[in-house]
Structure formats: C-alpha cells, structure tokens
Amino acid sequence: MKKPISFSNKTYALDDGGHYLIRPIQADDRDRIVELFNHLSPESRYLRFAHAISKLPDDFLDDILHLDYTTEMALVAVIQSQNAAEEIVGIARYVTPPNQSICEFSLSVSDSHTAHGIGTHLMLDLIAHAKENGLQEMLGYVLSKNLKMLHLVSDLGFEITNLNDDPDFKTVSLLL
Ligand SMILES: CC(C)(COP(=O)(O)OP(=O)(O)OC[C@H]1O[C@@H](n2cnc3c(N)ncnc32)[C@H](O)[C@@H]1OP(=O)(O)O)[C@@H](O)C(=O)NCCC(=O)NCCS
Numbered sequence: 001m002k003k004p005i006s007f008s009n010k011t012y013a014l015d016d017g018g019h020y021l022i023r024p025i026q027a028d029d030r031d032r033i034v035e036l037f038n039h040l041s042p043e044s045r046y047l048r049f050a051h052a053i054s055k056l057p058d059d060f061l062d063d064i065l066h067l068d069y070t071t072e073m074a075l076v077a078v079i080q081s082q083n084a085a086e087e088i089v090g091i092a093r094y095v096t097p098p099n100q101s102i103c104e105f106s107l108s109v110s111d112s113h114t115a116h117g118i119g120t121h122l123m124l125d126l127i128a129h130a131k132e133n134g135l136q137e138m139l140g141y142v143l144s145k146n147l148k149m150l151h152l153v154s155d156l157g158f159e160i161t162n163l164n165d166d167p168d169f170k171t172v173s174l175l176l
Helices: 027-038 042-049 058-065 118-132 147-155
Strands: 010-013 019-024 073-080 086-095 102-109 137-143 159-162 169-175
Touching: 010 118, 019 118, 027 058, 027 073, 027 086, 042 102, 073 118, 086 118, 102 118, 118 137, 118 147, 137 147, 147 159, 147 169
Parallel strands: 102 137
Antiparallel strands: 010 019, 019 073, 073 086, 086 102, 137 169, 159 169
C-alpha cells in the first residue's frame, strides 16, 4: 500500500444554521461513542448490528478507538454544544482484512440527527479516504428491511445484490 494519506477535517452546515465537523475518531472519544450508542433506539441498534444489543462490548470499543487510519478508519460527525463539549452524532467506519484491498463499512447516525445529510457526508468522506489510501472496493451487509440505508448507498452508486443463502441481508458494493 502507498504512503498513508491523512484526513483533513471538514465542516458542514445544518439547515438550522448550526454546523458539524467530520474528523477521524480519537482515542479519547470512548465516552462520546458510548453516548452516541445510548442515543440509538433499539430499532436503530438492530439495524446497525443485526441483533439486539443493549451495551457496546469493550473489545468493540477498543477496536474502533485504536486504528491505523489507513486500512482501518473511523470518521465521526461532531456537534459542539454551547458549553464547548463535543457530541458525536454519527460514525462511519471501515475495516480491511489483512493483505486485501476490499474494505467493509458500517454507519450509524444518532436518531435525533437523521435526515440532515450526516450519514451521506460521512459515507462520502469515508469513501474518499479509502480511495486515497489505495483501497479498491468498499462493501457492506445491509438488512433487506433497512430501506433507508439501501436508498442511501444506492444514491452513492453502490451496487446492491441479494445474498443467495440469506434473504435477510443484501450485499452492497462500490468500486473505488
Ligand atoms: C441509515 C442512517 C445511517 C441514515 O443516516 P442519515 O444521516 O439520516 O442519512 P442522510 O440524512 O444522509 O439521508 C437520509 C435521508 O435524509 C435526506 N436528507 C439528506 N439531507 C437532508 C437535509 N439537509 N434535509 C432534509 N433531508 C435530508 C436524504 O435525502 C435521505 O432521504 P431519502 O432516503 O428519502 O433519500 C441512519 O438512519 C441510521 O443510523 N440508522 C440506524 C443504523 C443503520 O441502519 N445503519 C446502517 C447499517 S450498515
């Protein structure tokens, strides 16, 4: 893989006049990620993790907080509140198996901040980062009933295919 290319933070406007920042996850984001999870409804947790989950496992948190930012990346969307505290309202992540150039993504946006384009911007920035770092394909497994997510990735140019052995999921993939 070529020399790693770092991510330049980006600021986006919200319709209410506010804005949010998209930046790479940092090792000290642990509590903010737990807060984001706590703001996901049971339905959203199910759509993201494909099973009922009431608490983020510690090893999952360890994994997403410690990345090489090249073959593994997590971008967070951050809103700064009036007391200057940061709230993470969305996260997009990819991981790449060793010696491969196909990465697998996941995406979550806080229920209170959906339908403002945050998920789309997180994915666009994640795709650009994967591409700049030499990855060749991004794929994901999306529950067939998750029409919102299927619509979102279809708008981004992902190809959607049925899984022969599991009608509950679809594979979505994008050549980078
Ligand atoms: C699916 C999910 C990631 C979407 O995130 P999001 O931030 O709402 O996504 P976006 O806002 O970019 O797009 C969603 C809709 O909002 C619309 N939208 C985008 N910008 C908008 C704006 N500024 N104002 C109003 N609506 C807007 C989009 O057109 C889209 O509508 P459409 O589906 O009718 O085309 C989020 O609902 C989620 O986290 N769900 C639970 C977890 C999950 O399903 N994860 C995916 C598993 S991999």
